[in-house]
Amino acid sequence: MSKIRVAVIGCGAIAQRRHIPEYKDNEHVELVAFCDPNVARAEQCAAPFGAKVYADYKVLLDEIKPDAVSVCTPNATHASISIDAAKAGAHVLVEKPMASTDEEAAQMIEVAKENGVYLMVGHNQRFMPPHVKAKELLKTGRLGRVLSFRTSFGHPGPEGWSVDGRSSWFFRKEEATMGAMGDLGVHKADLIRWLLDDEVAVVGGLIATIDKETDVDDNAVCILQMKSGAIGSLVASWTYYKGEDNSTVLWCENGVLKIGTDPVDQVIVELRNGSVERHQVGAIATNEKQTTSGVINAFVDSIVTKTPPSVSGEEGRRSLEVILAAFESRATGKLISL
The missing domain is CATH 3.40.50.720 (NAD(P)-binding Rossmann-like Domain)
Incomplete structure (x- = not known):
């Protein structure tokens, strides 16, 4: 070929x-x-x-x-x-x-x-080994339904990553249209939809520019309710100055599933019966440490x-919808139903 x-x-x-x-x-x-x-x-x-x-x-x-x-x-x-x-x-x-x-x-x-x-x-979050492993574990059904969750993605901001540093387009609204939410939040919206095999039904968003000199958002905390009824939080931040966090915790009927919370054991299952499983499956990529x-x-x-x-494109659109709804929630002061 x-x-x-x-x-x-x-x-x-x-x-x-x-x-x-x-x-x-x-x-x-x-x-x-x-x-x-x-x-x-x-x-x-x-x-x-x-x-x-x-x-x-x-x-x-x-x-x-x-x-x-x-x-x-x-x-x-x-x-x-x-x-x-x-x-x-x-x-x-x-x-x-x-x-x-x-x-x-x-x-x-x-x-x-x-x-x-x-x-x-x-x-790319769907392809990272800890997320793939977590989805496999959920699919076995041993953890039961996901009842609540938190998923977070924060780092010190694009100035350390972008080839243009502090003068990057990431900080200019006419080019970026959105900040931490477009950079990191949309990744987590996509991840939670994919991990849970579920769609977001309701979104509330607190979105702000707290510390960066920019006209785009540098922090967001959102609440999500899934169609299944599960509720949780989604956090995106460009002001985690002491280091990156790309972790997700799912509280389920039969235990808790922790992803990216431990530097060695990337996926941890703690069941209500007291048993603990630790999986070393390869790290989640970070800005400092690129992996394929x-x-x-x-x-x-x-x-x-x-x-x-x-x-x-359809999947990307659904994940984008979550982020756009969070901005609408901030603008209107209301929860937005999708």
């Missing part, structure tokens, strides 16, 4: 640390083009592959006609670039949040369908096997 010709649009941190190295390691892929308004940055990424460099993604799509693209640009441009790429006949892997509005997300899904291409959203995200391989597998991606 001939290789999948992939173009990377947006050559910042997520492209450099996740997309490009993971495409490079995938035997089915040839990286053919890189695009960034900062051409020097695109050139740096392209050099090892002898790939073409572009400042304008539309010219890239027109000239290269890639089989697939990764959209790794600021949030505000995710929808327009994804739509143009799908219209050009390319499969699309778009970073999260997939869009800034529900209308945009719906349009992305529609255009991908019309053009017979796959649309996948980069929700699983997203790129899943996207490529979809194309190779002609199987729709598990983290489809």
